[in-house]
Amino acid sequence: GENVEQHPSTLSVQEGDSAVIKCTYSDSASNYFPWYKQELGKRPQLIIDIRSNVGEKKDQRIAVTLNKTAKHFSLHITETQPEDSAVYFCAAYPPSGNTGKLIFGQGTTLQVKP
């Protein structure tokens, strides 16, 4: 089955710097890759997603890139702000059986220092 590895597990940056979180997946049939942000004590919330027919997607300071050949995708946050501090989860969707199951990475704790 699908397996998603996420790195790094923790990331500390200065306010205004960029942050990059990387994920690799194993199932080449996976075709949808969402990213979730979870603030302390709250639910994970979708911040951006990308489908396998697209190489890059941007939404203001956030971008996601996908390399299908290498089977990895990355989250890029530019001009980081203290409110970006949270745990970020990547996920992959292997399209089997209409279950809608996502396979999540282990999470990255991002700390943005003011």
Place this chain on the structure above:
Amino acid sequence: SQTIHQWPATLVQPVGSPLSLECTVEGTSNPNLYWYRQAAGRGLQLLFYSVGIGQISSEVPQNLSASRPQDRQFILSSKKLLLSDSGFYLCAWSRGQGGETQYFGPGTRLLVL
């Protein structure tokens, strides 16, 4: 628009006591439903998922069970709680028939003492 509810928000239970957590979704029909557990500082562990009424798939063998008595209602239960059952329980939904994006409920924080 769709809304997902979970209750209770927090719960403190003694070891060996029963458990019932409820999740309901509004604004959609025939959703896929999911229960996740998140231990403190850890990732998302999928416990159960359901593609329809009465259809439950278990991902991890444990002392928990799930039921889906109605289309938009998902219940997580236990007959006897263990200390290791403590955690943050999240319900999520996705559109049925292959919907990929999952949307999470506000969660229930469970502490077993």
